[in-house]
Structure formats: C-alpha cells, structure tokens
Amino acid sequence: xxxxxxxxPPERPNNEPSNKKDSSVEExxxxxxxxxxxxxxxxxxxxxxxxxxxxxxxxxxxxxxxNQSFFMQRGYQVLLVLGLxxxxxxxxxxxxxxxxxxxxxxxxxxxxxxxxxxxLPQWQQQIPLFSASVAKLYIKSQVxxxxxxxxxxxxxxxxxxxALQVLAQGAKAAMVKVQIIEGKTSKDLYQTLRDNDGIKxxxxxxxxxxxxxxxxxxxxxxxxxxxxxxxxxxxxxNLEGWFAPDTYYYGEDTTDKQVLTDLYKRQQQALTxxxxxxxxxxxxxxxxxxxxxxxxxEKETSVAEERPLVSAVFRNRLNQGMRMQTDPxxxxxxxxxxxxxxxxxxxxxxxxxxxxxxxGLPPTPIALPSAASIEATLHPADSEALYFxxxxxxxxxxxxxxxxHNQAVKDYLKVMREKKAQAASQ
Numbered sequence: 555x556x557x558x559x560x561x562x563p564p565e566r567p568n569n570e571p572s573n574k575k576d577s578s579v580e581e582x583x584x585x586x587x588x589x590x591x592x593x594x595x596x597x598x599x600x601x602x603x604x605x606x607x608x609x610x611x612x613x614x615x616x617x618x619x620x621n622q623s624f625f626m627q628r629g630y631q632v633l634l635v636l637g638l639x640x641x642x643x644x645x646x647x648x649x650x651x652x653x654x655x656x657x658x659x660x661x662x663x664x665x666x667x668x669x670x671x672x673x674l675p676q677w678q679q680q681i682p683l684f685s686a687s688v689a690k691l692y693i694k695s696q697v698x699x700x701x702x703x704x705x706x707x708x709x710x711x712x713x714x715x716x717a718l719q720v721l722a723q724g725a726k727a728a729m730v731k732v733q734i735i736e737g738k739t740s741k742d743l744y745q746t747l748r749d750n751d752g753i754k755x756x757x758x759x760x761x762x763x764x765x766x767x768x769x770x771x772x773x774x775x776x777x778x779x780x781x782x783x784x785x786x787x788x789x790x791x792n793l794e795g796w797f798a799p800d801t802y803y804y805g806e807d808t809t810d811k812q813v814l815t816d817l818y819k820r821q822q823q824a825l826t827x828x829x830x831x832x833x834x835x836x837x838x839x840x841x842x843x844x845x846x847x848x849x850x851x852e853k854e855t856s857v858a859e860e861r862p863l864v865s866a867v868f869r870n871r872l873n874q875g876m877r878m879q880t881d882p883x884x885x886x887x888x889x890x891x892x893x894x895x896x897x898x899x900x901x902x903x904x905x906x907x908x909x910x911x912x913x914g915l916p917p918t919p920i921a922l923p924s925a926a927s928i929e930a931t932l933h934p935a936d937s938e939a940l941y942f943x944x945x946x947x948x949x950x951x952x953x954x955x956x957x958x959h960n961q962a963v964k965d966y967l968k969v970m971r972e973k974k975a976q977a978a979s980q
Contacts, residue, residue: 649682650685658710664704673714701724706724757811771814794921796818824925866936946966
C-alpha cells in the first residue's frame with residue numbers, strides 16, 4: 555500500500571490582487587462621509603470670493619459702531635478739517651494785516667468826512683484773501699480817534715497796518731487848509747499861499763516873479779523855449795496851468811515850495827494819463843498845447859456836460875484854420891488892466907493872448923484847469939459845431955453856422971434886456 559502525498563493548493567492567476575477577499579466576506583466601502591468628516595486632512599485658509607466683483611454690485615463697508623479704530627479714524631478727519639480751517643484763517647489774517655499793495659511811495663489826500671473803513675476797498679481789490687471784517691476788527695482795536703483830513707505820505711508798497719500807523723498821526727498834527735478853485739490863475743494861487751499863515755514862505759518872497767519861481771521849483775524844463783525867452787513879462791517863465799486846483803490839507807510848517815511841487819506833480823500826472831489815452835485827429839502836437847486848451851475850456855464853461863462840446867468847437871475851428879475868438883484870452887492878456895468889461899478896443903488890441911487877433915493857441919494856459927477839462931480837451935464831443943454863445947438862462951447855445959450863431963446872439967441879448975427891465979421894476 556502507498557503513502558498519500560499532501561494536496562497542493564491551486565495557483566492564483568497573476569492578474570488578481572493578492573489581497574482580494576472572498577466575495578462572501580468582502581465588506582462594501584461607503585464612500586459617503588459624514589458632515590463632520592473633512593474631505594482632506596488639511597486645507598489652507600483662503601479668503602472667500604467677493605461676489606460683488608463678479609456680479610458688479612458693491613456694498614458699503616460696514617463698521618461696528620463699537621469699533622475703536624472707527625472712532626479714531628473719524629477723530630483724525632475732524633482734526634484735519636479743523637486744522638485746515640485754522641490755517642486758512644491764519645493766512646487770511648496775515649494777508650489782511652501784512653499783505654502789501656504794490657505802489658510807489660506817494661502822498662494821499664484824505665478829505666473831510668472820510669473814514670478808515672472807506673479805505674478798505676483798495677486793499678480788498680489788490681490783496682488776495684484780504685478780509686474787510688478782519689481789517690475792521692483791527693481798526694476798532696488799534697485806532698481810537700477819527701480819521702483826520704489832510705495830506706499823508708504813504709511808504710512804498712504799504713501794508714494796511716503801516717498805512718493806519720501813518721494816518722493815525724493826523725490826530726496829533728494840526729492841518730492847514732489850502733483851497734485852489736478851478737479856473738483861478740497861478741497868480742491867485744501864489745497869493746493864497748502868501749496869505750496863509752500856516753504855510754512857510756520859501757519861494758513866494760516879496761520880490762519873486764515868474765522866472766524866480768520857476769527856478770526855485772526847478773520847473774524851467776517843463777516850459778517851451780518860446781515861453782522862457784519871450785519878452786512879454788506875462789509870458790516869460792509863466793507856470794500858468796501847471797498846478798492842480800483842489801482843496802488840500804497840509805501839516806503845519808509845510809513850505810510853499812512843498813505845496814507847489816505837490817500840485818505840479820498832480821497836474822502833470824493828470825495831463826500825462828489823459829494824453830496817453832487821447833482821441834485821434836486832434837490839433838495838438840504836445841501835452842502842453844492840450845494844457846493850454848484845457849485852461850480855455852475851464853474858463854468858458856462851468857457846466858460839466860458842456861465841456862466836451864466846447865472842446866469840439868475849438869477843435870473844429872483849429873482844424874479849419876479859423877481863429878478861436880474866445881473872450882477869456884482877451885482878459886488874460888490885459889492883465890491888471892482888466893476892470894470887468896471888454897470893450898471894442900480891447901477886442902481889437904493885439905496882445906500875446908488875444909485869440910481874436912492871433913492865430914492858433916495863446917502861448918501859455920490862461921488858468922488852472924481841472925482834470926475834467928483836461929479830459930474833455932483830449933476827448934471832444936462828436937459835433938460839427940463852430941460857435942457857441944451864452945443863453946442867458948444857464949449854459950450855452952451851440953450852432954454850426956454863422957447865421958444860426960447870430961440868431962443865438964440876438965436871443966441872448968433879448969433875454970438880458972428882459973432881465974434888466976424886470977430888475978428895474980422891482
């Protein structure tokens with residue numbers, strides 16, 4: 555009998571995994587995990603996607619009112635705004651009190667009744683951030699006296715603080731009034747200054763004449779050679795017309811030289827400015843000739859609106875080669891011989907000034923013209939009138955022809971006769 559050999563288990567195919575269990579005992583693996591179970595062991599924290607970037611909708615950031623950083627941020631903003639306001643106010647105060655007007659050193663005239671507040675608009679127009687309210691508070695706190703009329707010397711490029719300091723001195727100084735009326739002559743001006751006890755006499759001495767006055771004031775250079783060298787004593791070195799008429803106030807002990815120099819500079823400035831802006835086609839070749847004409851216009855009418863018309867008449871006559879034939883020139887040429895009447899012999903007398911007998915302009919002005927007359931000279935009205943005569947009721951009648959002028963003269967004489975008869979009956 556043979557010995558049985560042990561049974562060998564069958565070989566497994568190579569394509570089957572060795573760990574495969576018997577289907578009868580194999581357990582199904584559930585791939586569904588509970589909610590608490592993460593899919594992966596570890597996930598990096600990342601910001602969530604901002605839906606507003608996708609949808610286009612934006613929502614304001616929400617702050618918690620109890621967040622300390624929120625209140626700090628608001629506080630900084632408030633402090634910044636307050637700081638800007640304070641800085642602006644400080645700049646405004648500085649500009650108001652220490653901002654400078656760009657102008658040369660000059661004298662200013664303060665008229666009776668003017669106030670410190672009335673001076674503020676000039677600064678307000680020329681200085682950025684200038685505050686009239688701040689300036690008024692400053693004036694109220696620093697100035698304890700009213701503004702006094704007078705002539706004051708302001709420094710170059712003054713601040714309002716500097717100007718107020720100068721103007722405040724007016725309360726401590728007595729002022730001298732000098733009144734020069736439009737249409738008066740330089741001879742009248744000299745006498746006014748001689749009679750004023752508050753003005754020191756330096757130029758207008760007892761033996762002064764035209765030549766010595768012009769030399770003392772160093773104004774020889776403003777006169778044409780024909781005036782300097784003329785043998786007529788009325789014409790020679792005559793400064794007629796060169797002083798601006800107005801009412802002025804000067805400090806005590808001001809000299810006549812200072813007053814005359816001041817008035818000359820004012821008149822020169824008015825003439826220069828008007829000449830630079832003059833109308834075209836005028837019969838005047840120099841500013842001095844315009845000054846001569848302005849003096850005649852000043853004497854011919856005191857009605858402001860008539861000045862351009864009178865200017866037009868004389869312009870038209872000169873442009874046509876006609877003589878001016880104006881009575882004030884007769885009077886000036888007569889000098890001290892004039893007694894209030896013009897006679898036929900006076901009209902026929904040929905003096906240096908009689909425009910009934912000479913062509914063109916007289917050699918010098920015949921009065922102290924105002925700035926308004928200078929302006930009218932250089933800007934005549936658009937008129938073809940060649941004549942004018944008083945109406946007897948105020949103003950003048952302007953006409954374009956000799957016939958119309960003669961009728962206007964007859965009308966004037968009739969009015970004057972009626973006035974005389976009426977006066978006699980009363």
